[in-house]
Amino acid sequence: MDPDALIREYLGRLEAAAVALPAEERAELVGDVRGHIEAALAELERIDGTAVRTVLDRLGAPDEIVAAEAEIDAHVTASPSPRAPDAPFYAGSPSPAGDRSVAVEKIALGMLTVGALVMPVIGPLLGLGFAWSSTRWTTPQKRTAAMVVTVLLVLPVVILTPMVAAGEITAVFSTFGVLVALVPLAGFTAALYLASALYLEVTIVLRRR
């Protein structure tokens, strides 16, 4: 069959199948497909019936193309704003990063560091409290941070108590100075650990993109 005749017949069938579409959409679709056929043939050295048939076969049946257009139109009518999903189609990992603010995390880290200096013992404990309410840190991470703070806060007591009991007051005083430094150290160490956990999680999510 004559190549031009094949093309005209195909586009005629497309036009007929698209009769139910709005006029503008139908015109655009037929125009797009015609442009496709012209571009495909422009690549070929020989334009004969077989070549045209191959192009048309790859395009697919006019009914199928029109059905795709109708389906897309129906889908859009059903959900007015398909481009603004109110829920992501993937819920994400247990601790998803994203636009959610890090306010709680910042307060926790602040309490553990500055708070530890301003309010010894209470500062780090408050920081731990905030950290525990965070949704970005996992429970194992929270437990580790709590353990760090607890150990470093309890250590001075553990070391000093036998000294006090033994009545070595001078030793207590000299050791006391060193051990007091452990208190803010507790907060800072936990803060460092949690900050790195947060930072690494954020980094990993960004790299996935």
Added chain:
Amino acid sequence: MSLTELNRGVVEHCVLALIRDHESYAFDIVRALGDRGLVTSEGTIYPLLARLRRDGLAATTWRESDAGPPRRYYRITEEGRRVLDIFVAEWSGFRDAVDALVAGDGRGG
């Protein structure tokens, strides 16, 4: 969600990805998808492209081409870029979760 809907939802983001970094003729977009086996019937891409145009995710201009009449030239819009970024952020996690389940890994991701 039918497989067709899934395919269409994913393929339209593939189109956006194809025009993210450089503009393309419709024909080249369709061929790129067809060559990768993402569509069986190339014609069905054109309704999808039209929808991207109407939603403002892609913009088109008519350009003269070497051989024959002017052709549609597609480029991504800022809105299209935004939509694509959202998809990219979610897709790999979704794909990995599905792969793991389908492979029989009951433990999941």
